[in-house]
Amino acid sequence: MSVPPPLEPRRASPWALWLPLILFAGFLALVIHGxxxxxxxxxxxxMVGKPLPAFALEPAVFDRPGLATADFKVGKPRLLNxxxxxxxxxxxxxxxxxxxRREGVAIDGIAIRDRREDVAAFLARxxxxxxxxxxxxxxxxxxxxxxSGVPESFVIDGKGVIRYQHIGVIRxxxxxLIREKLEEAQ
Amino acid sequence: xxxxxxxxxxxxxxxxxxxxxxxxxxAVAGKGGDMAGLVRPAAVVQGLLALMSFAALILLFARxxxxxxxxxxxxxxxxxxxxxxxxxxxxxxxxxxxxxTVMGLAGGFVALIDxxxxxxxxxxxxxxxxxxxxxxxxxxxxxxxxxxxxDPAAAEGAGLNPLLQDIGLAFHPPTLYLGYVGLxxxxxxxxxxxxxxxxxxxxxxxxxxxxxGAWIFLTLGITAGSYWAYYELGWGGWWFWDPVENxxxxxxxxxxxxxxxxxxLASRDALRTWTVMLGVVAFSMSMIGTFLVRSGILTSVHAxxxxxxxxxxxxxxxxxxIGGALVLFGLNAASISxxxxxxxxxxxxxxxVNNVMLSAILGVVLFGTxxxxxxxxxxxxxxxxxxxxxxxxxxxFVPMALVLMAGPLLRWRQDNAGRLGRPxxxxxxxxxxxxxxxxxxxxxxxxxxxxxxxxxxLAAASVMPLKGRNLRRTPLAVWGMVVAHFGVAVALAGMxxxxxxxxxxxxxxxxxxxxxxxxxxVVLRGVEPVAGPNWTALEAxxxxxxxxxxTVAVRPQARSFWSPPxxxxxxxxxxxxxxxxxxxxxxxxxxxxxxxxxxxxxxxxLIWLGxxxxxxxxxLALTSRVAFDMRRGFARRRIVMRREDTGR
Numbered sequence: 001m002s003v004p005p006p007l008e009p010r011r012a013s014p015w016a017l018w019l020p021l022i023l024f025a026g027f028l029a030l031v032i033h034g035x036x037x038x039x040x041x042x043x044x045x046x047m048v049g050k051p052l053p054a055f056a057l058e059p060a061v062f063d064r065p066g067l068a069t070a071d072f073k074v075g076k077p078r079l080l081n082x083x084x085x086x087x088x089x090x091x092x093x094x095x096x097x098x099x100x101r102r103e104g105v106a107i108d109g110i111a112i113r114d115r116r117e118d119v120a121a122f123l124a125r126x127x128x129x130x131x132x133x134x135x136x137x138x139x140x141x142x143x144x145x146x147x148s149g150v151p152e153s154f155v156i157d158g159k160g161v162i163r164y165q166h167i168g169v170i171r172x173x174x175x176x177l178i179r180e181k182l183e184e185a186q
Numbered sequence: 187x188x189x190x191x192x193x194x195x196x197x198x199x200x201x202x203x204x205x206x207x208x209x210x211x212x213a214v215a216g217k218g219g220d221m222a223g224l225v226r227p228a229a230v231v232q233g234l235l236a237l238m239s240f241a242a243l244i245l246l247f248a249r250x251x252x253x254x255x256x257x258x259x260x261x262x263x264x265x266x267x268x269x270x271x272x273x274x275x276x277x278x279x280x281x282x283x284x285x286x287t288v289m290g291l292a293g294g295f296v297a298l299i300d301x302x303x304x305x306x307x308x309x310x311x312x313x314x315x316x317x318x319x320x321x322x323x324x325x326x327x328x329x330x331x332x333x334x335x336x337d338p339a340a341a342e343g344a345g346l347n348p349l350l351q352d353i354g355l356a357f358h359p360p361t362l363y364l365g366y367v368g369l370x371x372x373x374x375x376x377x378x379x380x381x382x383x384x385x386x387x388x389x390x391x392x393x394x395x396x397x398x399g400a401w402i403f404l405t406l407g408i409t410a411g412s413y414w415a416y417y418e419l420g421w422g423g424w425w426f427w428d429p430v431e432n433x434x435x436x437x438x439x440x441x442x443x444x445x446x447x448x449x450x451l452a453s454r455d456a457l458r459t460w461t462v463m464l465g466v467v468a469f470s471m472s473m474i475g476t477f478l479v480r481s482g483i484l485t486s487v488h489a490x491x492x493x494x495x496x497x498x499x500x501x502x503x504x505x506x507x508i509g510g511a512l513v514l515f516g517l518n519a520a521s522i523s524x525x526x527x528x529x530x531x532x533x534x535x536x537x538x539v540n541n542v543m544l545s546a547i548l549g550v551v552l553f554g555t556x557x558x559x560x561x562x563x564x565x566x567x568x569x570x571x572x573x574x575x576x577x578x579x580x581x582x583f584v585p586m587a588l589v590l591m592a593g594p595l596l597r598w599r600q601d602n603a604g605r606l607g608r609p610x611x612x613x614x615x616x617x618x619x620x621x622x623x624x625x626x627x628x629x630x631x632x633x634x635x636x637x638x639x640x641x642x643x644l645a646a647a648s649v650m651p652l653k654g655r656n657l658r659r660t661p662l663a664v665w666g667m668v669v670a671h672f673g674v675a676v677a678l679a680g681m682x683x684x685x686x687x688x689x690x691x692x693x694x695x696x697x698x699x700x701x702x703x704x705x706x707x708v709v710l711r712g713v714e715p716v717a718g719p720n721w722t723a724l725e726a727x728x729x730x731x732x733x734x735x736x737t738v739a740v741r742p743q744a745r746s747f748w749s750p751p752x753x754x755x756x757x758x759x760x761x762x763x764x765x766x767x768x769x770x771x772x773x774x775x776x777x778x779x780x781x782x783x784x785x786x787x788x789x790x791x792l793i794w795l796g797x798x799x800x801x802x803x804x805x806l807a808l809t810s811r812v813a814f815d816m817r818r819g820f821a822r823r824r825i826v827m828r829r830e831d832t833g834r
Contacts, residue, residue, distance in 0.1 A: 017519045020463065021512035024470070027556070028505055031477070034559045035498060086571040088428050113573065117690070124692045124772065124783060149561070150569050 052160045053144035057134025060111040060119045067108050067134030075158040077185035078106045079178070081130070082142055082152045085114050085122035090151045093169040094126035100175070101129035105182060109133040112142055112150055153178070157185040189254050189333040192242025196283075196333075199235035199290060200323035202228045203316045206293075210313025214306060214381060222305075225312050226297040232319070233287075233294030240287040243332055247274040253339035256280065256332050264719055275360060278496060279332035284360060286322045288367040292396075293319065296371060302392045302815075303375075304384055311378030318370055321503040329499060358414055362407035362434055366472035368400025369437060372444065373511070376465030380514045385458040385522050390451035393465065395811055397448055400468075401441040402804040408434050409797030417757050422768055422785045424684065424793055427575045432555040433475030436548055440468035443544040445804075446537045454598055456525040456534055460541070466515060470508045471548070477501055478555070529600035536593030543586035547579045554578075576633055587640045590674070591647035594667060609650045616646035629686035637682035644675035662810030670803025677796025683765075683789035694779040704786030705733045706767050708740065713771070713780055721745045723756070726771040726780065732762055742771040765789050 056068035072078055081097060083090040101107055109130040111119045119133070136142055145154065146165070155164040155178070164181040166174065206228040213222035243256075247270050252258045260277045261270055275284045293315040300308065326332065375393040379385045411434060416424040425431060444464040451461045477500045528534040554570045591613045592606055620642025624635055648671035651664060689704040700709040712727040723745040729737040742758035760767040765788035772781025 014520050018516040020467075021509070021516055024508055024512055027474075028501075028509075030556065030559055030563065031501060033563050035501070084569075084571070086573060087569045088426055088571065089569050121690060121692060121783075124781065149558075 047146040047154075047162050048165055050162055052156060052162060053141070055134075055141045055144065057110065057136055057141060060109070060114065060133040060135035061116060061123065062120075064128075064130060064133045067110060067132045069160060071108065071132060072156045072160040073158070076106065077155060077157050077163070077182050078108055079182065080154040080156055081107055081109045082112060082145070082147055082150055082154075083109055083122075084112045084150045085118040087150045089169045091122070091126050093151055093171070094129075096170045096172060096175055097129040098127045100178065103179075106131055110136050110141060112136050112139055155181045155185050188242050188245055189251070189335065192239045192246075193331065193333040195235045195239040195242065196323070196326065199232050199239065199286070200320065200327060202232040202235065203290075203319045203323055206232060206316035207313050207320060210309045210316065214310045214313065222309060225309055229290075229297035229312050229316070230294040232316075233290035233292075236283075236287040236290035240283050243280060243283055244271055244274045246333075247271055247280075253336055255334045255336040258336050258340035266719055275363075279326070279330045281359060281363070282322060282326050282330055283332050285363055285367065286319055286326065288364055289315070289319050289322070289370055292367055292371050293374075296396075300392055302388050303378075304382070304388075307378045307382045307384050307389065309378075310381040311374045314377040314381075315371065315374040318374065318507055321506065325496075325499055325503065330496065358407060358410045361403050361410060365400045365402075365404030365407055365441070366437065366469075366476070368396050368403060369441060369469045369472050371396040372400065372465045373469035373507075376462045377511050377514065379462055380511070380518050380522075383518055383522050385451075385462055387452050387455050390448045390461065391811075391815070394445075394448050394452055395808060395815070397441060397445050397465075397468075398804055398808040398811065401438070401445050402801050402808065404434070404438045404441055405797060405801040405804060408438055409794050409801070412797070413794050417759060417768075418754070422690070422757075422770075422783070422787075424790070427554070427570075427572055429555050430475075430479050432551050433478050436551055436555075437468055437471040437475055439544050439548040439551065440464060440471045443541045443548070444468050446540050446544075450534050450537050451525070454526055454528065454534060456528055457538070457541075458525040459519050459522050462519065462522070463515065464541075466508070466511045467548075470504075470511075471552075473500070473504045473508065474552075477504055526599075528598070531596065531603050532600045533593065533596045533598045536589050536596055539589045540586060540593065543582045543589075546582040547586075550578050550582065551575065580633055580636065584636060584640065587644055587674075587678075590671060591643055594648075594651045594671065609647065609653075612650070613643045613647040617643035624682075624686070627687065629682075631686050634682045634686035637678050638686065641675045641679035641682060644678065645672060648672040648675055662813075663807050666803045666805070666807030666810065668803070669806060670800045673796045673799025673801075673803055675796070676792050676799055677794075680789055680792025680794075680796055684787050684793065687788045688790075689786040691784045692781070693784070694775040694781050696777070696779050701782065701784060703767070703784045704788075706730050706784075706786055707734070708767075708769070708782075708784055709737075710780060710782065713774075716743070718745070724771065726758075726769075726782070728758075728769065730760055730767055730769075732767075740767070740769050742769045744771050744773075761791060766791060 052069050052072055054069050057066050059066040072080075079097075079100065097107060107129045109132070111133055114135065114137075116135075119135075123130075134141070142150075142152075145152075145162075147154075147167075149167070151169055153166040153170060154162050155166075157163050163185040164178075166178065170178060206225055209221040209224040209228065213225065246254050246257055247261055248267065250257060250261055250263045250265075250270060252263075256277065256279050257273075260280075261273045265273070274280045293312065296315070297312055303311070372393050375389065375396070379389050408431075411431070412424050415426065415431075416422075444461065444467075447457045447461045447464055450457045477497060554574050557570050592610060595606055595609055617639045620639045621635075623642075624638045629635065629638065648668055651668055652660060655664070691701055691703045693701050695701060695710050697710055697712055700707055702708075708728055708730045710726060710728050713724055714727060716723050716725045723743040725741050725743045728740040728742075730740050731737040738760055740758045740760055743756040745754050745756055755770050755772075758769045760769075765786065768785040768787060770783040772783060775781055
């Protein structure tokens with residue numbers, strides 16, 4: 001058996017030695033941008049003011065019905081929450097959803113790329129504030145809604161029109177804003 | 187008085203660090219004259235003063251001195267003593283003080299004992315160490331004084347986050363800190379070597395014990411943290427790819443790569459530039475991790491540690507240290523002379539594969555952790571979870587595990603792949619056996635299957651370096667390698683089993699009813715209120731029996747703390763030979779029912795057993811290296827003394 005020839009360890013060209021610094025500078029730019037962003041999470045979304053896209057989703061759990069566009073055209077505003085059992089921040093926002101539910105807000109959910117047993121476990125752990133939960137296995141409805149991440153929440157008025165889009169976790173300090181948007185959608 | 191003494195000691199320590207930096211820098215530049223002699227003593231005294239300051243803080247917490255702001259905001263007189271003491275570092279200021287203390291002590295230790303490095307590199311290393319410490323001293327003294335007084339003193343303390351009132355807290359963060367600080371020493375060595383451009387086996391041997399020590403602590407810290415999250419958060423999971431978990435995993439990945447490349451440098455004088463780079467990267471990851479946790483820039487289950495302003499301060503330190511080191515790298519790395527060459531099929535070749543794959547996984551984790559920030563810059567918020575991390579890191583882990591089976595059997599410099607035929611056939615057989623077992627046991631999940639099969643192959647391959655050796659004469663370092671690699675197989679098997687064979691039950695049962703979970707029958711006998719020193723709880727009185735054998739008591743609690751008011755669920759665990767039964771008490775449901783969450787997790791304990799084995803392997807290797815260095819040190823000192831005697 002022949003012995004392979006020794007590797008020729010080439011000298012890294014001088015510019016390659018600066019590559020780590022360039023990457024690090026990119027990291028710094030990123031986090032400085034993240035830190036200096038205004039604290040407001042209110043984002044004007046292109047979907048606000050438009051009607052919900054048409055969809056009809058299968059139930060994500062056995063003890064709640066699925067979700068369809070028609071379910072929103074009931075004359076009262078509803079909160080639509082997009083979540084997933086594998087999403088850690090979704091668990092963080094659960095207490096806020098629960099307190100909204102207790103105030104009488106009707107909340108529906110869409111579980112993204114999830115399995116029934118995982119959703120059930122997630123709801124058992126974190127509470128189940130949802131009246132209906134649809135199952136979106138390929139993010140089709142999520143994308144149609146103009147949402148690309150979880151968690152995300154929409155205020156939908158009684159005619160099925162999107163009134164507000166909240167991107168990211170609903171923190172305790174976001175609650176007044178959500179309540180206000182629900183009020184406006186009356 | 188104690189608080190003022192602590193603060194004075196901290197100021198003195200900071201000024202000694204400044205002296206150490208100044209004298210060291212002048213000496214390296216060749217201008218200091220006799221200043222060089224100051225560097226080592228300054229490092230030692232600085233460490234001792236920092237220790238004094240930290241001891242003062244512990245004393246204040248042990249006594250619950252409520253005239254100190256930090257104690258009043260983070261402690262409570264009703265807390266058990268051990269948590270009072272742990273409270274000293276369970277907050278921002280205290281943990282930073284712990285950081286500089288350990289860093290100061292480590293620097294003092296290097297100054298006291300290390301005589302291997304060329305003196306100039308040593309001075310540059312100590313100056314770099316002082317420079318890093320100085321930033322943290324500044325941070326403490328300018329913006330986070332742990333000894334600030336509260337006037338008038340509080341009548342009672344505000345308490346400590348109840349999630350943190352756990353014995354795990356007493357060990358998990360300090361363990362990680364010891365690891366981070368160990369990497370700061372490795373960083374200082376790397377910077378020292380970059381300044382003087384003297385990189386070689388001597389440098390690697392001086393750096394190696396620090397990397398090994400840091401790596402052991404990081405391994406233990408991650409293992410303990412994972413177990414803490416598993417039983418304290420009550421979610422039944424053991425790893426969530428949470429930003430903070432990633433923050434502790436990334437330095438570990440870098441340190442693991444560094445550990446292997448520093449071995450190549452020490453034994454074969456190859457991979458010089460790469461090792462120096464990894465030394466910088468490993469500490470960068472520690473700093474970035476600390477920053478991500480403290481700044482609150484990412485949403486995390488560890489949100490209790492958040493403060494954006496302090497995050498900004500850490501970011502500035504990060505920019506100075508890491509940016510500075512990388513500039514130095516860009517300027518000087520090209521003039522570090524080339525190391526020895528080796529062929530593809532060789533121990534070095536396998537270790538290069540290990541390094542590349544570990545770095546790739548590090549990149550995957552870093553990218554996934556930062557990705558939400560990237561998209562946020564474009565006004566889109568996303569959360570990255572296991573669907574990304576698990577498969578993508580597996581892509582790089584699988585080839586690494588396969589090379590790991592062969593690597594330790596290869597010879598240095600160059601080898602003949604044909605020589606490995608038999609051991610590899612044995613490993614392949616072990617993998618087939620694992621595959622068969624997995625299918626017969628009815629496991630599911632692609633990743634679990636891959637993990638299980640690799641675990642089988644690794645377990646068999648990891649002990650093969652012992653073949654043909656006299657076990658009693660096998661060097662400890664070889665034992666260390668074997669034990670650590672075997673630990674990887676054990677942990678991997680645990681992860682695969684947990685994912686493939688776990689049984690979960692969510693039920694609402696009445697008192698007296700029973701539930702079957704896998705091989706267990708669990709009976710709810712009652713739910714009663716209980717009280718602890720600073721909490722009250724509802725406790726479920728349950729019994730469990732494994733396949734109708736004798737029953738054991740299971741008592742999960744839903745605890746309410748009153749200071750501050752907060753609820754936690756205390757899971758009850760029953761550890762059995764074949765796994766763990768995990769029980770959580772939920773809320774009361776209608777009709778006198780109670781929600782119970784029960785899991786049967788076969789062989790889940792192997793995950794943490796594997797982690798401990800990996801750390802034990804590191805400990806064996808460290809013992810062997812330190813013993814070797816000490817013997818050598820004594821021998822050399824004797825030679826020096828003899829030379830002095832003969833008047834040379």
